[in-house]
Amino acid sequence: MSGPIGKPTPYIDGVEKVRGQAMYTDDYKLPNMLYLTFLRSTESHAKIKSLDISSAKSYPGVVAVATGKDIPVSFGILPISPDETAMAVEKVRYNGEIVAAVAGKTVEAAQEAVKNIKVEYESITAFTDPHDSLEKCNLEEQIHPHTKDGKNIHKTAELRFNEPEKELETAKYKQTGFFKFAGVTHAFTEPHSTLAIWNGDKTLTVISATQVPHYLHKNLSKVLGLPLHKIQVQKPALGGGFGGKSDPFPHEMITAYMAMKTKQPVKCTFSREEVFITHHGRHPTEMSMSVSCDNSGKITALDTDIIIDGGAYGSFGVVTSYYNGVLLQGPYKIDKFGFRTRRAYTNKHQCGAMRGHGAVNPRYAVEVILDMLAQDLNMDPCDLRNKNFLPENSFTVGEFRITSNGVRDCLDTVRKKSDWDKRYGKLPYGRGLGIACGFFISGSALPIIWNRYPQTVVHAKLDFDGRIVMFSGASEIGQGSDTMLVQIAAEELGIALDYVQVEVADTKTTPVDLGSYSSRVTFMVGNAAKTASSNIRKEMAKAIGKEKNVSPDKLIFANSRIQTQDKSIDLSWEDGVEIAMAGRGAFVESGHYISPKLGGKYKGAGAGLSPSYSFGAFISEVTVNSDTGEVNVEKIWAAHDCGKALNPLAVEGQIEGSIHMGIGQALTEEMRYKNGQQMNPNFFDYRIPSSVDTPDMDISIIESNDPEGPYGAKEAGEGPIHPVLPSIGNAVYDAVGIRMMELPMTPDKVLSKLKEMS
Amino acid sequence: MKSKITKLSINGFEHIVLVNPDETLVFTLRERLNFTGTKKCCDEGTCGSCTILVDGIPVLGCLTPTVRCVGKTIITIEGISSKEDLHPVQKYLVKNGGLQCGFCTPGVVMTAIPFLDEHPNANREKIKEGLSGNLCRCTGYKKIIDAVENAGKELKV
Ligand code: FES
Numbered sequence: 011m012s013g014p015i016g017k018p019t020p021y022i023d024g025v026e027k028v029r030g031q032a033m034y035t036d037d038y039k040l041p042n043m044l045y046l047t048f049l050r051s052t053e054s055h056a057k058i059k060s061l062d063i064s065s066a067k068s069y070p071g072v073v074a075v076a077t078g079k080d081i082p083v084s085f086g087i088l089p090i091s092p093d094e095t096a097m098a099v100e101k102v103r104y105n106g107e108i109v110a111a112v113a114g115k116t117v118e119a120a121q122e123a124v125k126n127i128k129v130e131y132e133s134i135t136a137f138t139d140p141h142d143s144l145e146k147c148n149l150e151e152q153i154h155p156h157t158k159d160g161k162n163i164h165k166t167a168e169l170r171f172n173e174p175e176k177e178l179e180t181a182k183y184k185q186t187g188f189f190k191f192a193g194v195t196h197a198f199t200e201p202h203s204t205l206a207i208w209n210g211d212k213t214l215t216v217i218s219a220t221q222v223p224h225y226l227h228k229n230l231s232k233v234l235g236l237p238l239h240k241i242q243v244q245k246p247a248l249g250g251g252f253g254g255k256s257d258p259f260p261h262e263m264i265t266a267y268m269a270m271k272t273k274q275p276v277k278c279t280f281s282r283e284e285v286f287i288t289h290h291g292r293h294p295t296e297m298s299m300s301v302s303c304d305n306s307g308k309i310t311a312l313d314t315d316i317i318i319d320g321g322a323y324g325s326f327g328v329v330t331s332y333y334n335g336v337l338l339q340g341p342y343k344i345d346k347f348g349f350r351t352r353r354a355y356t357n358k359h360q361c362g363a364m365r366g367h368g369a370v371n372p373r374y375a376v377e378v379i380l381d382m383l384a385q386d387l388n389m390d391p392c393d394l395r396n397k398n399f400l401p402e403n404s405f406t407v408g409e410f411r412i413t414s415n416g417v418r419d420c421l422d423t424v425r426k427k428s429d430w431d432k433r434y435g436k437l438p439y440g441r442g443l444g445i446a447c448g449f450f451i452s453g454s455a456l457p458i459i460w461n462r463y464p465q466t467v468v469h470a471k472l473d474f475d476g477r478i479v480m481f482s483g484a485s486e487i488g489q490g491s492d493t494m495l496v497q498i499a500a501e502e503l504g505i506a507l508d509y510v511q512v513e514v515a516d517t518k519t520t521p522v523d524l525g526s527y528s529s530r531v532t533f534m535v536g537n538a539a540k541t542a543s544s545n546i547r548k549e550m551a552k553a554i555g556k557e558k559n560v561s562p563d564k565l566i567f568a569n570s571r572i573q574t575q576d577k578s579i580d581l582s583w584e585d586g587v588e589i590a591m592a593g594r595g596a597f598v599e600s601g602h603y604i605s606p607k608l609g610g611k612y613k614g615a616g617a618g619l620s621p622s623y624s625f626g627a628f629i630s631e632v633t634v635n636s637d638t639g640e641v642n643v644e645k646i647w648a649a650h651d652c653g654k655a656l657n658p659l660a661v662e663g664q665i666e667g668s669i670h671m672g673i674g675q676a677l678t679e680e681m682r683y684k685n686g687q688q689m690n691p692n693f694f695d696y697r698i699p700s701s702v703d704t705p706d707m708d709i710s711i712i713e714s715n716d717p718e719g720p721y722g723a724k725e726a727g728e729g730p731i732h733p734v735l736p737s738i739g740n741a742v743y744d745a746v747g748i749r750m751m752e753l754p755m756t757p758d759k760v761l762s763k764l765k766e767m768s
Numbered sequence: 769m770k771s772k773i774t775k776l777s778i779n780g781f782e783h784i785v786l787v788n789p790d791e792t793l794v795f796t797l798r799e800r801l802n803f804t805g806t807k808k809c810c811d812e813g814t815c816g817s818c819t820i821l822v823d824g825i826p827v828l829g830c831l832t833p834t835v836r837c838v839g840k841t842i843i844t845i846e847g848i849s850s851k852e853d854l855h856p857v858q859k860y861l862v863k864n865g866g867l868q869c870g871f872c873t874p875g876v877v878m879t880a881i882p883f884l885d886e887h888p889n890a891n892r893e894k895i896k897e898g899l900s901g902n903l904c905r906c907t908g909y910k911k912i913i914d915a916v917e918n919a920g921k922e923l924k925v
C-alpha cells in the first residue's frame with residue numbers, strides 16, 4: 011500500500027482538540043436557550059402517590075415543567091425490551107430515576123424550581139439483590155408487569171451443544187470455579203449532554219453526546235410521535251463512550267420534548283453524579299463455571315451458570331445475557347458446550363453494554379480455570395492454550411464462522427517477549443506472570459432493528475475544489491473513525507490526506523450508519539468507504555481515459571497525480587478533477603456494507619454472529635505486597651490480532667486504553683450500593699487508574715489479514731480488554747499462590763485469601 | 769447572593785463580568801465568557817480537565833472562586849493556542865496519539881506546560897506524577913506520557 015493505510019496517522023481532529031477548539035455538545039450555546047434540570051427519585055421502588063408541580067411552574071425564570079405523563083411512550087435500544095419511559099410514570103424503579111423536568115432561563119432558576127416540586131411516594135419492596143429477583147413475589151412487588159411466573163427475571167438465555175454436563179460428570183480433569191464480579195461503569199470524561207432545537211419549519215434538531223445517532227433518531231420519533239423525516243440528530247465532538255452512550259436516553263427524549271413544547275432551544279448537561287446514576291455499565295455478575303480436559307490438555311467440555319444483575323431496565327440486557335455465554339466459543343475449540351444466563355431486574359441503576367460487552371467477566375473465569383487445569387496437569391499454561399486454539403477457516407460449535415485467526419502468533423509473541431519460558435513459575439515470592447487470551451466480534455452481523463438495508467452506506471463527493479468529502483453516519487467517539495475515512499479515501503485515490511474531509515454523524519445529511527457499538531465501524535464503514543472512494547477513482551479514470559484515449563485501467567492514481575506508467579499522461583490531481591467533472595459537475599459515489607449470511611438455524615443462533623473475530627494474548631507481570639494486600643501491575647505484553655492495522659497509532663491507543671480499563675476493573679473499580687443507593691458516584695470513591703498506575707506496556711499488533719475486512723482489517727477497540735483481567739488474576743497466583751475469584755481484587759480480599767492459605 | 773462587577777485579565781485581555789461571589793472560575797469562563805476550551809468533567813476537583821493557569825500556577829477551575837482571581841493573570845487553553853504554532857506539548861500530543869476523545873486534553877496541556885517549565889529534566893516516573901491529577905479514560909496515559917517526554921526534550925534544545 012503506497013498511501014496512508016498502515017502508517018501511523020495522527021487524528022485529523024487532533025489539532026482542534028489540543029487547542030480546545032473542538033465543540034462538544036455542552037460547548038454550544040444558542041440565543042434564548044433554556045437549561046434543563048431534573049427531579050430524581052429518592053426511592054428505589056415506589057408508587058408515585060402524588061406529584062405537584064404547580065409552584066415549580068410559577069417559579070421565576072421557569073418556562074416549562076414536564077412529568078412522565080407528558081411523554082409516556084416506552085422506548086429502549088432493543089425492540090424486544092422497550093421497557094423505559096422518559097420520566098417515571100406512576101412508579102419509580104430506582105433511586106435517581108427522573109420524575110419531573112424543569113426548563114428555566116438559567117440553570118439556577120431551574121435548580122431552585124425543582125426543589126419546589128412536591129412528590130409523595132408509597133414504598134414497594136425494593137429488590138437490590140439479584141438472587142431475590144429470581145424468587146416469586148407478589149404481583150404489586152414485580153418491578154415490571156411483563157416478567158413471567160411472578161418473578162423479576164428479565165431474560166433467561168440458554169444454549170447447549172452435545173451434552174457438556176455428561177462429559178463433566180465423568181471427566182478426570184475438571185475444575186469448577188465460583189466467581190463474583192462487581193459492576194463497573196464507563197467513566198468517560200465528558201458528561202452526557204443534549205441540546206434540542208425546534209426549527210422554524212417544524213422540524214427537530216437534536217445535538218447529543220451519543221454513539222448511536224440513528225437509534226436515537228428512531229426512538230425520538232417513537233416517543234415524540236414525530237415523523238422520521240422531521241428529525242435530525244447530530245453528534246458533535248464526543249468525550250468518550252465505551253458503550254455508555256450507546257442507548258437512547260431519557261434525558262434526550264425530555265430535552266427534545268421541552269424544545270418542541272417551548273419552541274426554544276433547550277440544553278441539558280449532567281453532573282458527574284448524574285453520569286454515575288445513569289450508568290448502563292457492566293453487570294454485576296455471579297458465575298459458576300466448570301471446564302474439563304483430557305490428560306493431554308485438550309478441553310473436552312465447558313458449562314456455566316450465570317446471574318447478571320441488570321438493574322431497573324432492559325437496555326442491551328438481552329444481548330448481554332447471550333454474550334456472557336456465546337462469546338466463550340473462541341478462541342478455544344470446545345465441542346461440548348453449554349451456558350445459562352439469567353438477567354435479573356433489580357431496583358438499581360440499569361446496566362447495559364460496556365467495552366468488551368458481556369464477555370469480559372466470563373472470559374476471566376475461563377482463563378483462570380484453564381490456569382488451574384494446567385496446574386493439575388503439570389503443564390505450562392501457554393502450552394495448554396496452544397493445544398486448544400480454533401484453526402483458521404473453521405466453525406465453532408455454535409456455528410460461528412472463523413476466518414482469519416492470529417491467536418497462535420499472539421501467544422508466541424508475548425511468550426517470547428516476556429521471556430515466559432525462563433521466568434514463569436520461577437520469580438521470587440511476591441512477583442508473578444500470568445497469561446490469558448481473548449476473542450471478540452468484529453461487528454455484529456445483525457442490525458439491532460431488523461431491516462432490509464445495508465448496515466452502513468458511505469457517500470464520497472468530488473467537487474470543483476478537488477476536495478473529497480466523505481459523508482458517513484459513523485460516530486467518531488475518540489476511536490479514530492473520522493481519520494480512518496480520510497485515510498481510506500486518500501489511499502484509494504492516491505491523494506494527500508489533506509484533500510479529504512469528512513461530514514459525519516448527522517442523520518439529515520449523512521447516510522445511515524448504525525452506530526459505534528459492537529466494534530463494527532472499521533470493518534463495516536471501512537469497507538463501504540473503500541468502495542465509495544474507489545468508485546470515484548473508476549469514474550475519474552473512465553472520463554480521463556476517454557479524453558486522453560487510453561484505457562482507464564492504465565491510469566495510476568498516486569502522489570496526488572494521475573499518470574500512465576510511461577508518464578505519457580501525467581496530470582495533476584486538479585487537472586484530473588476538471589476532466590472528470592466536465593459536462594457533469596460535482597458527483598457522489600456510494601459504497602455500502604452488508605454482512606454475509608451467517609450462522610445456524612437454532613433459536614439464539616444470531617447472538618454473537620460476526621463477519622470476523624479478533625483474537626489476542628496478553629501476559630501480565632504483577633507484584634503483590636503480602637503485608638498490605640496491594641497488587642501492582644508492573645508490565646503488560648499485549649498482542650492483538652486486528653487483521654491489519656489501518657492506523658497503528660489508533661490501534662495501539664485502543665489496546666493501551668483497554669489495558670487501563672481492564673486494570674481498573676481488576677483492581678479498584680466497583681459500583682457500590684447500599685439499599686439501592688450508590689455510595690460512590692464520584693471519582694474520589696470510584697477509583698479509575700491514574701497516570702501513576704500505568705504499567706509499562708509492550709504492544710504487538712498481529713496482522714492476520716482478514717479476507718473480508720477492508721485491507722484485511724478487523725476490530726481493535728474492545729477485544730483487547732478481555733485478556734487483561736485474567737492475565738492479572740493468573741499473575742497474582744504465580745506471585746503468591748492465591749486464586750482471586752472476586753473482582754476487584756482489593757487489598758482486603760487479597761489479604762483474606764492469603765490468610766486462608768496460611 | 770449579590771452579583772459583583774468583576775474585572776478579570778484573561779489571556780492578556782481585560783474582561784468586565786457580573787459574577788456571583790460563589791461562582792467558580794470554570795463557570796465564569798464557560799458560561800459567561802464562552803471560553804469553552806476549558807472542560808468540565810466532574811466539577812468537584814477530581815479530574816483535572818478544568819485546569820487553568822492563574823499567575824502561572826495550574827489551578828482547578830471548578831474549585832477556584834472567580835472573585836479570588838481579580839488582579840491576577842488568567843491563562844486558559846485558548847491563551848496557549850492563540851499562536852499559529854502549537855506548543856510542543858500540544859504538537860506531540862497530536863503526533864504521538866496522546867489524545868483520543870480529546871476531552872481531557874485541554875487539562876493535560878494546561879498541566880504539562882507549567883510542569884515542564886518547572887521540571888525540565890523530568891523522567892517518565894516524574895512525568896507520571898506530574899500528570900496524576902489528570903484523569904484520562906481513553907488513552908491509558910502511555911501516549912500522553914510519551915508526548916510530554918518528547919515535548920520536554922524539544923523544549924530543552
Ligand atoms: S472539572 Fe475540575 S477537577 Fe474535574
Ligand code: FES
Binds near residue numbers: 199866867872903905
Ligand atoms: S482522550 Fe478521552 S479522556 Fe483522555
